[in-house]
Amino acid sequence: MNATALEKFQAAFPDATCKVVLESVVINVQPDKLESTLAGLKNDPAFNCGLLLDVTGIDYKDYPETTDTRFYVVYTVRNWQDNLLVQVRTPVVDPEKGIPTATHLFDSALWGEREVWDQYGINFHNHPDLRRILNHYQFEGHPLRKDYDIRKGQVCIGNDSLEKEIRARLAINGVAESTMKDINTEIMFLNLGPSHPATHGAIRILTALDGETIMANVNEIGYLHRGFEKTSENLTYNQIIPLTDRLNYCSSMMNNIAYVKAVESWLGVEITERAQFMRVVLSEFYRVLDHLVCIAANMVDMGGLTNYWYLYNEKEAAYDFISRLTGARLTSSFTRIGGMYRDFYEGWESDLELHLRDIEKGIGDSIKLVLKNRIVHDRTKDVCVLSAEDALSFGFTGPTLRASGVPFDLRKDAPYYNYESFDFDVPVGSKGDIYDRIMIRFEEMFQSIRIIRQAMKSIPDGSVFIEDSQIVLPPKADVYNNIEGLANHFKLIFEGVKTPAGEWYDSFEAANGELGFHFVSDGSGRPYKLKVRPPCFYIMGGFHKMVEGNMIADAVINLGSINIIGGELDR
Amino acid sequence: MALGLEAKLGDNVMTSTLDYIVNWGRENSLWPFVYGTACCAIEFMSTAASLHDISRYGAEVVRFSPRQADLLLVCGTVSYKQAPILKRIYEQMPEPKWVIAIGACASSGGIYDNYCTVQGIDTIIPVDVYISGCPPRPEAILDALMKIQDQIKGETVLEDRHKDFKGILD
Numbered sequence: 001m002n003a004t005a006l007e008k009f010q011a012a013f014p015d016a017t018c019k020v021v022l023e024s025v026v027i028n029v030q031p032d033k034l035e036s037t038l039a040g041l042k043n044d045p046a047f048n049c050g051l052l053l054d055v056t057g058i059d060y061k062d063y064p065e066t067t068d069t070r071f072y073v074v075y076t077v078r079n080w081q082d083n084l085l086v087q088v089r090t091p092v093v094d095p096e097k098g099i100p101t102a103t104h105l106f107d108s109a110l111w112g113e114r115e116v117w118d119q120y121g122i123n124f125h126n127h128p129d130l131r132r133i134l135n136h137y138q139f140e141g142h143p144l145r146k147d148y149d150i151r152k153g154q155v156c157i158g159n160d161s162l163e164k165e166i167r168a169r170l171a172i173n174g175v176a177e178s179t180m181k182d183i184n185t186e187i188m189f190l191n192l193g194p195s196h197p198a199t200h201g202a203i204r205i206l207t208a209l210d211g212e213t214i215m216a217n218v219n220e221i222g223y224l225h226r227g228f229e230k231t232s233e234n235l236t237y238n239q240i241i242p243l244t245d246r247l248n249y250c251s252s253m254m255n256n257i258a259y260v261k262a263v264e265s266w267l268g269v270e271i272t273e274r275a276q277f278m279r280v281v282l283s284e285f286y287r288v289l290d291h292l293v294c295i296a297a298n299m300v301d302m303g304g305l306t307n308y309w310y311l312y313n314e315k316e317a318a319y320d321f322i323s324r325l326t327g328a329r330l331t332s333s334f335t336r337i338g339g340m341y342r343d344f345y346e347g348w349e350s351d352l353e354l355h356l357r358d359i360e361k362g363i364g365d366s367i368k369l370v371l372k373n374r375i376v377h378d379r380t381k382d383v384c385v386l387s388a389e390d391a392l393s394f395g396f397t398g399p400t401l402r403a404s405g406v407p408f409d410l411r412k413d414a415p416y417y418n419y420e421s422f423d424f425d426v427p428v429g430s431k432g433d434i435y436d437r438i439m440i441r442f443e444e445m446f447q448s449i450r451i452i453r454q455a456m457k458s459i460p461d462g463s464v465f466i467e468d469s470q471i472v473l474p475p476k477a478d479v480y481n482n483i484e485g486l487a488n489h490f491k492l493i494f495e496g497v498k499t500p501a502g503e504w505y506d507s508f509e510a511a512n513g514e515l516g517f518h519f520v521s522d523g524s525g526r527p528y529k530l531k532v533r534p535p536c537f538y539i540m541g542g543f544h545k546m547v548e549g550n551m552i553a554d555a556v557i558n559l560g561s562i563n564i565i566g567g568e569l570d571r
Numbered sequence: 572m573a574l575g576l577e578a579k580l581g582d583n584v585m586t587s588t589l590d591y592i593v594n595w596g597r598e599n600s601l602w603p604f605v606y607g608t609a610c611c612a613i614e615f616m617s618t619a620a621s622l623h624d625i626s627r628y629g630a631e632v633v634r635f636s637p638r639q640a641d642l643l644l645v646c647g648t649v650s651y652k653q654a655p656i657l658k659r660i661y662e663q664m665p666e667p668k669w670v671i672a673i674g675a676c677a678s679s680g681g682i683y684d685n686y687c688t689v690q691g692i693d694t695i696i697p698v699d700v701y702i703s704g705c706p707p708r709p710e711a712i713l714d715a716l717m718k719i720q721d722q723i724k725g726e727t728v729l730e731d732r733h734k735d736f737k738g739i740l741d
């Protein structure tokens with residue numbers, strides 16, 4: 001980010017204070033100017049930030065530095081074409097009164113703001129549907145406020161009926177009350193989930209059906225809300241790594257890498273060349289694994305069980321291979337701030353090649369069953385189509401966005417870890433239907449394998465750790481044999497890696513899309529606040545847009561095609 | 572649960588022979604209902620896949636309706652929001668039924684000691700076997716299945732297990 005860009009912002013928003021933090025421009029505005037600022041960012045061709053990535057609140061109650069108000073709300077927007085990342089911060093004087101909503105500008109604000117309300121109790125005027133999203137409907141209080149005790153659980157009995165919401169959706173879609181009352185045109189309500197084989201986890205999908213056609217759809221999530229963000233506030237930076245495994249558990253190592261990358265970027269740490277290459281190899285390998293499971297499960301939804309075995313067996317074999325490297329099949333926890341847990345073992349390269357070949361074979365077999373398969377074509381082509389505008393407005397990223405024809409990939413558009421030096425393509429869809437979403441995942445696997453082969457060819461030797469006693473644990477010989485080493489080890493374990501006070505956002509192209517982390521640090525070894533920007537969450541927020549007007553059976557395969565992973569969706 | 576003739580007969584040679592036959596049938600044809608919520612469910616998928624092949628133990632008929640299942644596998648974290656659903660599914664399963672808590676989360680809340688996570692599903696429903704691990708390996712899941720089979724061997728049709736159970740939702 002250069003100085004002229006900043007001047008451009010300052011000139012466009014004279015009442016705001018703008019500064020540059022890492023890769024992003026941070027704009028501080030008063031609530032009354034919030035709407036105009038966000039509208040300006042979105043509509044002004046000079047900025048063209050049409051992708052609202054995330055909305056989050058911050059509670060400064062225990063923050064060492066005093067701020068003008070206790071609560072702040074932060075909107076993170078992006079111009080995907082020019083790699084422009086902007087955060088708009090606004091103080092919230094009275095959380096009850098709140099601030100104006102951004103839902104009329106960005107559809108992704110619908111769920112983003114609901115989460116802020118649920119977790120922080122900050123109101124948004126004129127939000128059409130402000131209610132709890134992650135916590136259950138009988139929950140009292142707002143858990144991410146600093147004065148909410150982390151262990152205060154609240155028992156829930158029963159289930160929210162969602163009747164009001166689905167009726168509102170029906171009204172929006174132009175189904176009149178009289179149609180619903182008439183016995184001939186009566187609408188049937190059908191509920192899938194929360195525990196249903198089609199939901200691949202716990203999600204509740206409520207539909208209003210006319211015959212088999214979905215007239216309206218409302219979804220409820222939060223069944224796997226495990227308090228990642230609140231728990232993180234009590235852990236040191238390195239202790240959080242195991243928790244990140246469990247966000248998207250189909251590609252655990254990608255979360256590990258995304259997380260440490262975010263911390264390292266704030267510390268200003270440049271990891272060693274070898275570690276960078278390792279991270280590329282491993283994250284691409286995990287991208288393949290993630291897509292394998294997604295497609296395998298999707299095919300099962302369509303009735304193709306044979307496909308499942310071709311794809312899943314490769315994944316199963318890869319788990320044992322991974323456990324040789326990390327010690328665990330699923331939950332890798334393989335990164336550390338400043339490098340990797342350890343180097344590749346001897347013989348890794350040949351093992352990897354063997355697995356890549358098996359995987360290629362598995363995918364090849366599966367593709368053969370799919371490509372000319374009439375059932376797959378009939379069921380997926382022109383079904384659950386989402387336009388590029390809608391996808392952007394709902395905050396889609398990753399393969400689901402690319403299927404709608406938007407060629408945005410952080411590996412190309414904001415490269416990290418030398419991605420610019422690898423030769424690979426970013427597949428883009430033409431329609432935005434289920435077929436595109438499946439095929440993009442198939443193609444991405446081949447591209448990832450290409451990257452892995454290139455990276456393994458040019459991976460340099462050397463350490464996988466940087467040398468910095470403030471960040472990386474000393475060698476065990478030092479810990480056992482001299483007092484400095486021991487004290488160093490002790491301090492790092494107990495106090496954690498200290499980060500300078502401040503706030504930042506950093507993101508990574510995970511298997512499902514942009515996985516971002518928004519941190520607030522008070523200078524200690526534990527984050528003051530940590531918010532995840534999960535790709536799934538916003539994709540699920542646009543689910544109704546994809547399925548309304550389609551058949552109920554299509555909704556099931558659509559859910560499989562967008563790869564919703566509970567751990568990441570609900571955190 | 573004894574409802575028919577065996578209830579009248581009580582504990583005698585007839586019922587113990589009946590036990591033997593019934594248990595033999597039950598233990599080798601468990602029909603699981605997979606209540607998969609999180610990461611542990613992926614390991615269940617591995618258990619069912621070709622390599623570990625759960626059908627070697629007669630338990631491959633995974634049912635997606637609790638009404639047709641007699642083994643509840645709880646794989647993953649259960650939050651307070653989910654607790655009523657889990658309880659309802661358990662109640663919908665006909666007797667006799669067994670429950671395995673797969674993984675640290677289902678057994679005790681695991682690493683999530685916080686406001687939204689139930690600290691062990693045995694606060695909601697009775698559990699027969701717990702598996703440690705985060706996630707447990709597929710072998711551990713098979714091991715738990717064999718434990719259930721062993722347990723079934725010693726059961727009798729006369730006894731009504733867990734009738735006094737009281738959880739936080741009762």
Ligand code: SF4
Nearest residue numbers: 610674675676705706
């Ligand atoms: S025990 Fe571990 S692997 Fe299993 S659901 Fe809990 S966090 Fe995930």
